Amino acid sequence: MALSSDWFSEICRGSGTAFSLEIKEKLHEEQSLFQKIEIYDTATFGKLMIIDGCTMLSTRDNFIYHEMMSHPALYSHPDPQRIVIIGGGDCGTLHEVLKHPGVNEARLIDIDERVTRLSEIYFPELCASNHDRRAIISFEDGIQWMKNAAPGSVDIIIVDSTDPVGPAEGLFSRDFFIDCLGALRDNGIIVQQSESPFLHMDIIKNMHHAMRDAGFNHVKTLNFPQCIYPSGWWSCTMASRTNRLDDVRIKDINSRPFETQYYNADIHRAALALPEFMNHELRFGQAPD
């Protein structure tokens, strides 16, 4: 049965799957310098941003992704003060990071200013902290920025990128991870979105290898549901040279001065549990280091 034109469908290349949302109207479409950006108003998921044909975020379900890209890494670090976000132009991750009172500076570096300008219009709730005095937002190449970063100057690097094709491809490489390692202080952590465990296990596996090759001794993948992404099952991968990633500040999670909709201490631990097939694929990776 074919869906009518009232639906937006993302066909996941190679996987033979597609996910669709019922659309009320297209609100915007443009070709930026880097990518094609579309904004839709959906019937049940609020606003929807599409980049180069791929679903990026919806009003309704972005909370899971943004909470899981920020809080597990920040609560795995004893005292995260300086945060760098590569990508993340919708500003949702920045908004979560700035909820941590100990953060002194959160720098967002996205290559495409148009993503942020459109997010300010269509996802204003995600941009609510853009004028926080601790926020620094710049539009430039994150790979280049990381090459020039002052050594040992950052506590957490969050790579909140699109899929590893097009402008984001370099963000999944060993060379980029080496630059990240150099920028991180002791106990520093990088966390990166790492696609679907069900559909893209090869990407997760390659990321583990590239991170370890770059000098990150501890690498752990976290699972979470994400309805609008291919397979509905997504992941992020944390890595550190010296931080074993298992000394989680549980007490601080339980007394956090902000509300979450998805994340809590039980979910943090649960996200680290790997199904058998992932244990098998990552048997040199996630096992106790």
Add this chain to the structure above:
Amino acid sequence: MALSSDWFSEICRGSGTAFSLEIKEKLHEEQSLFQKIEIYDTATFGKLMIIDGCTMLSTRDNFIYHEMMSHPALYSHPDPQRIVIIGGGDCGTLHEVLKHPGVNEARLIDIDERVTRLSEIYFPELCASNHDRRAIISFEDGIQWMKNAAPGSVDIIIVDSTDPVGPAEGLFSRDFFIDCLGALRDNGIIVQQSESPFLHMDIIKNMHHAMRDAGFNHVKTLNFPQCIYPSGWWSCTMASRTNRLDDVRIKDINSRPFETQYYNADIHRAALALPEFMNHELRFGQAPD
């Protein structure tokens, strides 16, 4: 963008979402006495069974559902010997249950014999234990069967049903749960598929209430990914009158005499972790009893 006719799409009524699989060919279609059954050969997910327009199972991803519908309940019971499966005509749950050497009898009761006959043809790997001497398969109304079940005769009841519309509606009711409670022995557990936490929280909440009203003192929902079901995020709910469901036989899980692809001891614990919004909705349900 509309998908071509080479895709099967399940539109999830009311949720404004659809999931699609690329199809090679339709292998079978029939209207049984109870429901319309279709079988497709997909491009990347193997065979696909559709009942009344809803995806039931695929060769590629059914392992998650079948493992999670059986092993958590069986390993939460000290010595499960007699198992009853209501629904589950594809026989995948029966196959998992019979992997437990302590099981003496596993009785499958599905209202629609055609589901089993088609599964024998198109999903033979799920029917591999149908002739096990401990298996009893009958085609009758599970609700009626449970009314007449000998009191205190069953250790685990697995309700592996379709959605709560049509023939399966009664399987989500207080009256049915009262009959199940009567059929269970001490320490007995019922486990039932409970739809998507993201899309159907009202169904999960109603199930908790109905189970508690029926006399089940301990009720816990488990989360797991299921790519082909609406939102890609699914759940089952376990309940017991006397078994607190937290005395899991971890040692037996770790030394299990069979392989799993998804389930293990970490996943068992992780599946019980609830996100904040579920904790909020089930605050009278899942909290320590």
